[in-house]
Amino acid sequence: MNFRALLLAVVAAASLGGLTQASEEAEPPTAEVFHGERLFLETRFAQRFYDFVSRGGGINESLDKGDPKLEKTYRFFGLPPYQIPFAPGPFEGSSYNCRTCHLVDEHVGQKELGMRAYNDFASRSPLPERDDGQSVSVRNSPVLVGSLSPRDPFLLHLDGEFASTRELVIATLTGRNLGWLPDESALAARHACEIIREDDGTGELAGEFSGLAYSEVFSGVSASGEALPEEHRIATERRINVSESSCDEILVGIADLIGHYLDDLKFSAEADILSPYDLFLSINGLPARPDEDESDEDYSDRLLARIDSLDESGELRFVERNPATEDGGFRFHDQPYRFGEIELQGLRIFFNREPAPGRGAGNCGSCHAAPHFTDFGFHNIGVTQVEYEAIHGQGSFWKLLIPAVGPRNEQADVYLPATATHPDRRGMFRRLASESDPMATDLGAWNIFLNEDYPNAQEPLHRSFCQNGTGCKTADQALGRSVAAFKTPTLRDLGHSAPYMHNGQISDLHASVAFYIAASASSRNGTIRNADPELRKVEITPNDIQPLVSFLISLYEDYE
Ligand code: HEC
Ligand code: HEC
Numbered sequence: 001m002n003f004r005a006l007l008l009a010v011v012a013a014a015s016l017g018g019l020t021q022a023s024e025e026a027e028p029p030t031a032e033v034f035h036g037e038r039l040f041l042e043t044r045f046a047q048r049f050y051d052f053v054s055r056g057g058g059i060n061e062s063l064d065k066g067d068p069k070l071e072k073t074y075r076f077f078g079l080p081p082y083q084i085p086f087a088p089g090p091f092e093g094s095s096y097n098c099r100t101c102h103l104v105d106e107h108v109g110q111k112e113l114g115m116r117a118y119n120d121f122a123s124r125s126p127l128p129e130r131d132d133g134q135s136v137s138v139r140n141s142p143v144l145v146g147s148l149s150p151r152d153p154f155l156l157h158l159d160g161e162f163a164s165t166r167e168l169v170i171a172t173l174t175g176r177n178l179g180w181l182p183d184e185s186a187l188a189a190r191h192a193c194e195i196i197r198e199d200d201g202t203g204e205l206a207g208e209f210s211g212l213a214y215s216e217v218f219s220g221v222s223a224s225g226e227a228l229p230e231e232h233r234i235a236t237e238r239r240i241n242v243s244e245s246s247c248d249e250i251l252v253g254i255a256d257l258i259g260h261y262l263d264d265l266k267f268s269a270e271a272d273i274l275s276p277y278d279l280f281l282s283i284n285g286l287p288a289r290p291d292e293d294e295s296d297e298d299y300s301d302r303l304l305a306r307i308d309s310l311d312e313s314g315e316l317r318f319v320e321r322n323p324a325t326e327d328g329g330f331r332f333h334d335q336p337y338r339f340g341e342i343e344l345q346g347l348r349i350f351f352n353r354e355p356a357p358g359r360g361a362g363n364c365g366s367c368h369a370a371p372h373f374t375d376f377g378f379h380n381i382g383v384t385q386v387e388y389e390a391i392h393g394q395g396s397f398w399k400l401l402i403p404a405v406g407p408r409n410e411q412a413d414v415y416l417p418a419t420a421t422h423p424d425r426r427g428m429f430r431r432l433a434s435e436s437d438p439m440a441t442d443l444g445a446w447n448i449f450l451n452e453d454y455p456n457a458q459e460p461l462h463r464s465f466c467q468n469g470t471g472c473k474t475a476d477q478a479l480g481r482s483v484a485a486f487k488t489p490t491l492r493d494l495g496h497s498a499p500y501m502h503n504g505q506i507s508d509l510h511a512s513v514a515f516y517i518a519a520s521a522s523s524r525n526g527t528i529r530n531a532d533p534e535l536r537k538v539e540i541t542p543n544d545i546q547p548l549v550s551f552l553i554s555l556y557e558d559y560e
Contacts, residue, residue, distance in 0.1 A: 029264065031234045035217050036261025038209040039254055040102075042195070046095035047179030048128060050191045059198040066093035067179075069126045070100060073107060076123040076499045076507060083122035083136070087113060096178050098258070101125040101141040105560070108332070115332040117496040117559050118144030118265060123504025124432070128179035137177065138430055138442055140504035143497045145265040145559055146490055151376045153460030158486045158502045159430070159444045160378060160464070163456035165262065169255035174420075182423035192254065193247040215242045218253055267372075267492045268557050275492070275557040277347075279319045280339035284310060289371045296369035303370060304351040307344070316344070324558075331558045333495045339554045346551025349544050353537065360544035362516075363537040373491035373555065378445045378464050379532040382519045383501045384484040388433045388441050398529055400441065402429075402483060404476040405450055419453040432503075442503065445482040450475060483530040495556045513548045516540060 029037070043049065044059070048067050053059060071092050072085030090106035091097070101120050107113035113121060124136035139158050147156070148165055155163055162168040174180055174188035199206070201213035210232060216222050218240050220233045227233060240253050268278040281288055286306055290299035310316045321328030322337040330337050348359065350368075355361035369375050385397040408415050417427035430447045431440040448454045449461045465481045466472035472481070486502045500506045506515060520538035523531035540548070 028231060030260065031228075031230075031232050032238070032257055032260035033264045034209065034232065035234065036257040036259070036264075038205060038217075039258050040098045040261055041205055043091070043094040043097045043205070044195045044199075044203075045173050045178055045188075045192050046097070046128065047130070047184070047188065048095035050188070052095075053191075059195060060200050060202055062204075063093070063095055066091075067095050067128055069128055070094060070096070073103075073113065074120070074122040074126050075112065076121065076504055083124065083126070086121070096128050098172070101137070101177065102144050115496050115559070117267075117493050119497050123499045125177075127176060130176075130179060130181060132181060134176065136432070138432060139502050140499065142489060143493070144262060146267045146372060146492065147265075148259070148263045149372055149376075153376075153463050155376070155457060155460050155464075155487070159446075159448050160457050160461050160487065161448050161454060163460055165259040166252060166255040167456065169258045170251050173251070173254065182418040182420060185420040189247055189251060193242075193250045196250050196254065197242050218242050218250075267490070267559060273557050273559060274324070275555050276319045276322075276337050276339040276343070277551075277554040278557075279323075280317075280343075280554070283317050283319065284315075286310075296372070296375065297366065299371070300351050300365040300369045304348065304365075307347070311344070318344075330556065332560070333556050333558070335495070335553050335556065342547050342550045343554040346544075346547035346549070346554075349540060349548055350551055355539040360540040361537065362540055362544065362548060363534060364516075364548075366534045366537070367488045367532075368491050374488040376487065378461075378482065378485040378487055379534065380444070380484040380486070380528070380530050381516075381532060381535050382484075382522065382528040383486070383503060383505060384433075384442050384444065385528060386519075387503055387505055391433050391435055392438055396438075397441075400439070402443065402446070405479050408479075416451055416453070417447050421453050443482075443484050444486040444502065446479065446484070449482040450479050480530065485530075485532070491552055492555050493557050493559050494552055496559060509549045509552055510545060513540075513545045513552075514542070517542065517545075 043063070046067070049063055052063050057064065070089045073087045073089045074083035075086035076082070077084045087107065087110060090103070091100050102118040103116040103120050104118060105115055108115050119141045122136070123140055124138065125141045126136055127134055129135070142158065156165065156168045162171065172178065173192055174185040176182075178188070180188040196214040196218070199214040201211050201216065206212065212228070212232065213223065216228065217232075217234070219242070220228055220239045222228055234257070238253065238256060240249055242250055245253075267273070268275050274282070278288065284307075286303060287299070290296055294302070307316065318341070319337070319339040322330060325331055328337060349362045351365040352359060352361045353363050353366065367375050367377065367379055388397045388400070389395070403411065403415060412422070413425050414428055416422070416425050417430045418425040427447065428439045429441060429443040431442060433441050445461060448457050449465065450458070461482070462478065466478050472478035494500070494509060498507060500512045506512045516538050517540055519528065520535055520540070522528045523535040528535070
């Protein structure tokens with residue numbers, strides 16, 4: 001197709017109304033999303049603020065001395081990736097909130113930083129300082145846009161720790177990410193409830209959210225007894241009177257508002273911001289999502305077949321510019337906005353499951369199915385092993401004693417992670433690998449599966465590991481399958497979420513794709529411990545890297 005025809009196609013598609021930027025037509029946020037954002041930004045839930053209050057500070061006063069970890073934004077650096085303080089931190093002078101590790105536009109326009117999709121720039125997030133020896137999180141902070149997409153089974157965190165958003169938010173508010181140690185979670189909960197009950201709406205953050213006290217937010221009624229304006233009034237069934245409610249009810253109230261806020265963060269698959277890939281689907285009349293009863297995998301197969309047939313009949317149209325910007329480019333990425341021959345070649349390799357002469361089979365879609373580019377499932381592709389063996393030597397991961405269910409329970413204090421119920425557990429297998437301790441590593445879902453401290457995660461994890469056709473005959477076999485398995489991340493908008501993998505081990509897309517050449521070969525010759533069976537079917541060569549990377553870049557979008 002020539003350029004003019006292309007332009008006409010783009011304009012025609014645009015006039016169907018699907019191409020406007022979300023920001024132009026954005027509906028005002030609901031009251032839940034509006035207040036949820038404030039709670040996401042609230043810094044007073046942190047242990048450091050509690051410390052200030054216990055030294056005589058007032059709940060509605062400003063913190064005297066901010067968390068030193070927030071003076072800088074950390075950026076990953078080198079391999080293995082260590083983070084270094086890189087730029088002045090946007091939250092300097094305050095204590096931690098959710099946003100400190102789930103950044104968005106704080107560093108837009110800054111070289112080597114820029115936009116984020118609710119994650120940070122470090123390979124592992126710096127944690128508030130406590131004297132427990134943990135200075136960074138065990139895992140890379142993941143993208144939150146699209147993270148709550150409905151699916152079944154529904155699990156959050158890279159190891160499947162939480163079966164609901166509510167559980168995740170309450171545990172985070174009262175957990176290590178906000179500076180609380182495992183045996184302080186009850187104290188943290190009481191502190192959070194005190195903030196909600198005593199807040200008078202005079203703080204700086206409250207000022208940005210119409211100056212309401214949290215008691216007004218949650219009751220829907222102002223202190224003078226009038227109903228709040230509709231845009232600030234949460235739905236009746238969510239309203240609580242915080243001076244009479246139990247602390248548990250207040251925590252659920254907080255978690256649900258934050259949940260509404262997170263639920264509102266959506267990529268192209270569910271919103272109007274279009275990546276070149278989504279525009280390509282749109283101008284070719286290809287379905288953007290599965291039919292009602294179709295699985296994401298079947299949809300991905302159908303999409304590939306439709307694209308092949310359009311191509312054969314010479315009807316396929318390409319994308320060369322962004323209809324939503326004046327210069328036709330991206331707003332927040334340096335790459336050209338395009339979906340052409342090479343992206344198409346990459347798409348084919350990506351979704352192709354059967355290798356054929358001259359056509360690599362990435363089998364990527366088996367785990368990264370469209371439209372979300374993740375199956376939200378758990379797989380071991382060898383990332384933990386690579387990190388471990390880089391420190392302890394080739395073959396060392398196989399020698400690590402990983403106990404079966406019985407011995408693991410007998411020595412739960414060594415192997416399993418600390419929780420509010422068992423605050424003294426050492427969690428050797430949810431740690432950073434370290435030269436000084438050959439037992440320390442991160443076995444992902446293994447920490448959670450068949451662990452009674454996480455009752456709600458069991459049924460969904462069982463389905464993830466045992467109901468993929470093959471079943472599990474024994475508990476030991478089931479647990480064995482979860483060794484070093486992590487939740488598949490989305491591949492949308494990767495330009496805003498480097499470094500990659502659960503440990504931030506890989507710093508760019510070329511290296512991430514190249515990783516699969518080695519990993520799939522190792523899984524075929526049996527050197528990856530508990531490799532996912534689908535990994536073996538990845539058959540790509542170095543020639544496939546560039547097309548695959550170009551395809552991944554076509555999934556970038558101007559998320560804002
Ligand atoms: C100190 C950094 C830090 C802070 C503060 C923080 N997070 Fe996270 N967040 C992370 C890391 C790291 C992970 C990955 C954890 C894992 O998988 O083990 C994560 C994971 C998540 C996930 C799961 C995403 C998914 O796809 O599974 C959600 C949702 C989330 N955080 C929301 C929040 C909320 C809400 C808050 C505030 C209450 C918050 N985070 C505070 C670092 C942080
Ligand atoms: C067996 C399932 C599976 C297959 C097949 C697979 N992936 Fe992955 N992919 C994963 C999982 C799981 C992770 C995260 C692993 C971790 O962090 O330990 C991941 C991570 C990634 C990442 C890093 C994303 C991020 O945000 O950290 C990229 C890029 C990626 N995969 C691309 C591909 C490509 C390209 C292919 C095909 C060549 C492919 N994947 C095939 C499961 C799979």
